Amino acid sequence: MDPIAPCLGAEIGNIDLRMPLDDDQYLALRAALLKHKVLFFRDQDISAAQQVALASRFGELEVHPVFPHHPDHRELVVLGGDSAQAARENIFHTDVSWRKLPSMGSILRCLECPAVGGDTLWVNMVAVHAGLPAAVRDRIAGLHAVHDILPAFGSRMNAEQREARRQEFPAATHPVVRIHPETGEKILYVNEAFTTHLADYLEKHEGQYRFGFDFRLEEMDLLQYLFRQANAPEYQVRLRWRHNTIAFWDNRSTQHYAIQDYFPARRRMLRATIIGDAPF
Structure with missing residues (x-):
């Protein structure tokens, strides 16, 4: 090996x-x-x-x-x-x-x-999570993200097929940081192809924002930041x-x-x- x-x-x-x-x-x-x-x-x-x-x-x-x-x-x-x-x-x-x-x-x-x-x-993605700044790890702990089949695969289907797939595969919600079931390692578990948004960002950070666009922009910026971590050659x-x-x-x-x-x-x-x- x-x-x-x-x-x-x-x-x-x-x-x-x-x-x-x-x-x-x-x-x-x-x-x-x-x-x-x-x-x-x-x-x-x-x-x-x-x-x-x-x-x-x-x-x-x-x-x-x-x-x-x-x-x-x-x-x-x-x-x-x-x-x-x-x-x-x-x-x-x-x-x-x-x-x-x-x-x-x-x-x-x-x-x-x-x-x-x-x-x-x-x-x-274990190393990616471990390499995040401590403040970011704290910020995403306990958050959940929504993963969806249709943004990536919907263009390959007609309207009837998309509706059938939506019934068969409703959007799934998973932890942003999942635990490996065999090793116990922490894994950053969002990806650019299928993750659409954070499910509970406002709930976890309620009271910190003046207007809706404050938290919405911050949520999108955070998710884009997490997506970009996969680009690091290291x-x-x-x-x-x-x-x-x-x-x-x-x-x-x-x-x-x-x-x-x-x-x-x-x-x-x-x-x-x-x-x-x-x-x-």
């Missing part, structure tokens, strides 16, 4: 992910994931069924309601654009934070990538993809960004996503 960056990320060698994980391998990978937050595996020529089996070892898999699916495995989403349509994952985000039970993690395999470009960044690791590279990340404690610098070249991925639990 070779660490890739000081803050997070490690490359795992000497393992064949086509084979079912035995108990020792499973426990070692789970421990490595908690420590390094994103794991990289090279030259893993696995099938779609083997990817599903690998991800299922870590928990039940979700079926994404918007992304296209693999024809034989609905648990696998197909990511990437083509020569006519650029991909749109190039924003820092935590996968499916708009669910009541956001994902525990994802396993992403590269089917096709450009010779140059198309890298992905991951961010250690908290990031960057992966250059190759064919049959696999990334496995802890979606509770990280954000990621797929760099769209390669269009009209193709970048095609298969992702399996493991259901998590309610943030607290």
